[in-house]
Amino acid sequence: MNSLVLLLLIIAGGALLSYFGHRINQLLGNITVFIVALIIPIYWFTQVDFTETVSLTISGFHLEWGYNMYGKLFSMIVMILSPLALIYAIGYMKDQKKLATFYFSFLFSILGMTGILMSRDFVSLFIFWEIMTWSSYLLVIFFGKDVEKTGIKYMVFSALGAYAMLMAIVIINNNTGSMMLADYFTAFGGFSLQTKLLTGILLMFGFALKSAVMPLHVWAPGAYSNTPMAYTSVFSGALSKMGIYGLGFVVVNLFAHANMSIVGDVLAWLGAITAVLATFSAIFQDDAKKLLAYSSIAQLGYIVTGIGIGTELSVMAGLYLAILHAAFKGVLFMAVGAVERQAGSTDMTVVSGLVRKMPFTFFASLIAIIALAGIPPLGGFVAKWMLYESLITNGNFLMVIMIFLSSTAAFLYCYKFLFGLFLGQQEPEFDHVKEASPLMVVPMILLSLFLMVTGAYPGIVLKYIAAGMTNLGFHDVSWQMSVLTNTWGDSVNFQHIFLAVVVVFVAFLIFLTWRGYKHSTKVSTKDISVSGEMIKPEDNMTYSKDFYKPFERVLQPILKWKINKYYDEFGKGLEALFDFMRRIYTGNGQTYAVYVITFLVILLVFSKSIFGY
């Protein structure tokens, strides 16, 4: 049997088995999930033949599946992150209700992503895209929180994006007579400008929506923070990358090569704006989940910028960042999930000082944060370096400033995140907190190890990226295992930096631990005497409250402008319109009869112009 079909069958079968397993009992279900989580990546890495293709004709549409290097690159994200998240989920979701639905949807979204990345035609791309969308919708509203607000918002935006794609697809089919991606790419040059823009922008709309680019990001914070964290790591890490995947081939493959880089530039600008605004929003979040959600949006903004610029280096930077983002956001969401499960809250004004209680979680988060912030020894630095370099060589200095501003501001929320949850004073109410179960810790640790290794040897990833970029029309992309050489001829050896930093860091840590234990005294954060002023019990005086108050005051004018508001107003307006329109069904049977007669009169009066006799 064809290995690609078998892969899809394994995932779908796994979904069904997990569903029924969990319907029977939790232990059986968990074991099934665990086995499935192991089998999928093992099968993918060892058995899947990437040269194989499947082609079939359904309902008159020719479908074709087969990997290319670009799809394979993204598949790696899915195949590494998703099983880890599944294993994590076993621990995280323990004793929750409706587990059968959870794992079923989880595996189906993996099925969707896997399918997207091997689709060579638009129909199967769309099918898998929709499967991914509805399964993730079920997970977004899984806890039943804000079903009306967040869930519907997610579904509306997803549907808008998907249908924009669908419209592009049928227009492409009308123009090329084929549903194949490859035919579209070859025929693109011959389209009229309108068709080029219409199809390209509609496709971009769909993809950009999934990767939460600025005006289309409003679904993301709520969706990311309401979803069970076990899935959010995949959601933000892998699923949003499907948007990047699509943007890659639309922007780079079509517009950048068709001398229409203006489209890509617009996208890049949107990405940069997204990055800045989302970073600022992230800084002022008190809920760690929300913080990470905004941070995700910001990171995706960088990636989109990289893709949008569309030069060799920028695309490479974007893709590298995409892979790193999958890893570190995966870890961070898992860590928040662990905190949520163990401490019962993710509010950074409530939870604090968990570093001693949950050291492994802290370690993993720390590594991830370092990678995220782009601090030298880890991969984030390399990626950002490449991004800056590509922007500078391309002459987009304003964008450099924006990205730089955003990256710097990112330190603020990184610090807030680490401090809020793990550092600071530990309150007595968290005395009982224990480290999360190994099922949850091991995936985090594995991912952070991956981050460390790629920090020292970025080439491990760059190799695949370079291979993947051949499908985007960039051949002979140069890369080195551990040395980065820039346009101006300077080179940096990461191996050495990494080792040096690690040594210093470890030494400092040991020193700190030793000193910290010696000299710390315990004071309750809630026992503060204020001169002459009465403190009400509900006043929370922990450090994490109003963490960046002065900064917030400065940024107030920017933050006041909330795009969400406009969407809400628009939605309300639509609802009012709908309410108005349905009044034509007055409930009076006679009125309906009058409609019939009116219609007859209209047709008779205009019969000449309608029928043109």
Add this chain to the structure above:
Amino acid sequence: MQEFLTYGIYGTAFFLMLLGLYAALVKKNLVKIVIGLSVLDSGLHLLFVAVGYISNGTAPIFSPAVVGKNVVMVDPVPQALVLTAIVIGFGVTAVALALVVRLYRKHNTTNIDEIKNLKW
């Protein structure tokens, strides 16, 4: 004369139909609406028969009196159709009136404006 009858009969038929339609569309009383529908039907039936009529035709019956003679007969097809239509109209009227009785029992009124529990 022919023309007068054309417009006279067609006109009457249409007039009855429009009267019926008017009652069905404007009158508020349920029974009146059904009366309107019935008048509408009457006009329609008249139209059918009038369209089927052929000048100086006889009824389409080969009674012993006409067998073998060369007579013009009126078009029997509209007559057959209108037979069916009359019976169907009667059936619809009966159902409509039964519904009126039901509505009256529920709402204690026969004003169609007051019977709109189902709307929007």
Add this chain to the structure above:
Amino acid sequence: MVISDPVYFIALPLLTAFLLPLFGKIYKPLIGIIPGLVFAFIAYISFDLYLNLVPGKPIVIQLAGWAPPWGINLVFSEFSGFVVTLITFLAFLVWVYSYNFKKVGFDNSKKYFTLLMLLVAGSIGVVLTGDIFNMFVFLEITAISSYGLTAFYKGRDSAEAAFKFLLIGSLSSTFILLAILLLYKQVGTLNMAEIAVKAQSIDPKMKSIIAILFMIGLGIEAEMFPMNGWVPDAYSQAPGPVAASFAGMLAKSGIYALVRVFYTVLEVDGIFDLLLIMGILTIIFAEFSAMRQTRLRRMLAYSSIGQMGLIMVAFSFNTKAGIFAGLFLMFNHAIIKSLLFLASGFLTYSTKQKKIRDLDGFGKIMPFTSLMFGLGAFAIVGLPPFSGFWGKLNMLVATADSNLYFVIALILLVAVVEVVYYFKVIGRLYFRQQHKEVEVHKPTWNAIAAMSVLAIVIIGVGIYPDLITDYLTKATNELFDKASYIHNVLPNLSLN
């Protein structure tokens, strides 16, 4: 072949309906069983006939021994056979569903089954007949049985709904009769094939007036925009299985009549543009109204109108792709909407108020019904891998082929609205806590069986649409090829 004659589709239900009171006198349970046997039998012979149909050679049945155009004829072609098979299949499932309905407060089953059987016979008659006046008679049969079925339940506003339906329906039958009369006076025949030949010579102004009258008369059962005021009321007040039959049979025979008249019988320039506009208006008003409904059945009814609008748009392209898409949508709408209505029957029966917000947490207390509803909702909004997706995709491809890009945009925008209101319900069913104690009515075994069959069809066609695409293509060719229809009915006549 005597045993598989299309006339059985009509004669047998009629005979059974006439005799049903006698069966009831002999042995009471026969009232429930006999209709089932009849439905099973006609479903069997329709499948048998349809699957063995020779392409291009429809079964043309003369009645009373007179060849068309003198006698009435029935045409069991690829298109009409497809619709008939769909109707008989659904009829059987509706019977399966309502067989045991008495257990959940269902009285007076004799009259129910009589009316249901006549509804089925009427719908089939509309589809099969080759005579325009006979079509009117069968339309009236479907209409009157629908009035009876709509008003079936007491203690609801069912009489109100039925009266509205009746008022509009009577107007429609007047217009159809006027159109038939005008047509007869022009061509001197009532046979559709012969009309099709002779109608070419009718004065275009006259033809357009006839077309307008037909459009209004037939548009009512096809749920076209300004004439669909009865739909939400009737669908929400009728018993659940009846609403399913309305969606699956009444609306289908309505759209069939519309399509047959405008494709085969009466070719009028511009009628398809009109159909396109009306279809679009139908979609917009229906889906927007559905969005703000608080009652489940009304929401489904409006959604049903929207689907019918989509079907009209598909047929208005006057291309093969359009017809194919339209047929696919018809199939989907019949199967999926029936499933939704059948499932909603038990959901609304348990929530006395029938409000959507009372459905919170029903996924837990009525797992099977909720699952079926969810599946139907996924399918109807066109999510893969359910059959609804292929219909929508084909529809959009057909639209694009007609270069109507703005229609694509419109259909998709409206589809977003559709997604919203269906997913709101799913969200309530599954992801909310039950907030009100309700008296739960579990579905009976036969209801479960009926819903399962529909669900299997939806998933089966969704995963492998080629199960039906062949038949749809054949039906498309049949409908598109007017000349061969005429030739098959009237071998001695031909176009021009």
Add this chain to the structure above:
Amino acid sequence: MKKVIIIGFLGVIAYYLLSAFASVPFGADLIKGVKDFYLDKSPNDLKVANVVTSIVVNFRGFDTLGEVTVLFLASTALGSILYRRRSHDSGLNPQRTAPEASALVQTGAKVIFPFTIMLGAYIFIHGHLTPGGGFQGGAIIATGFLLMLVSYRKFFIEHNALTWIEAIAGSTFVILGLLGLVYANNHNFLENFLPAGKLNDLLSGGIIGIIYVAVGFKVGAEITGILDTLLTVKETGLDPEEN
């Protein structure tokens, strides 16, 4: 205001439709169509003197089957619409609210009743010869019953008998049609399989006469049933079951 608009609308409709019908002048024989065939075949082949009857019962017999069905349907629908659960009737016989008619009316009705029945029967038996047929005869029979129902408060229709008549008459029609599938020359539904006889004979026209008799019984029973249902509607006023 609404009235004025609607009158305007009706005027527009009248204008267009009248102009459409004006092209088919009254009394003109414009078309060569199926009617000539019917006028030729009915007396010569079918031996049915009344062409309308032969069209209604033979050429377009399927329509008539539909028509009978519509009446049956109306009666069933009426029954289901006005049906009440037994428990609410609480064992009482349904009572008609109409007051007892005067002795004169009662006697008159008693005298006229058999004649009406006979007239009706005559009309549907001679349906293929003279004007009228099953529908008209059936309706007249029903009128006779109506007379009795209105005159006598205690005149109750035997529902059992009604059911039997309905069922047997209706199924006779369909079964005769189905027999055509087996015995007739072309094996068509509703095709005549009996000898045609001689024009203007009572026993002519093959199955047409039989069908019309069946239709007569059916229609008579159906309409009587409808009247009975409507007449036994109970007291006026709000129905507790409805609210």
Add this chain to the structure above:
Amino acid sequence: MTHTEIILTVISLVVLIIAGFYAVMKKDLIHAVIATSVISLVLSLVFYLLQAPDVALTEAAIGIALSTIIFIITVRNTKRFEDK
């Protein structure tokens, strides 16, 4: 058509129009129903004059007697007068 028939027809048409008006406009429903009955009666005469005896008979049997009686029953069961 003979002259007598034409004159009869014309008179009938006039009666039809008047009765139609009466049926639609009269507030007393019983009167309106009687008017519809008159319409049927006159209509059946017109049918007869137009050489349609079958239709005339049907209209007479159904329109004059049966239709009228079911209307009257309904009016008795509801309200006699159309309210303003």
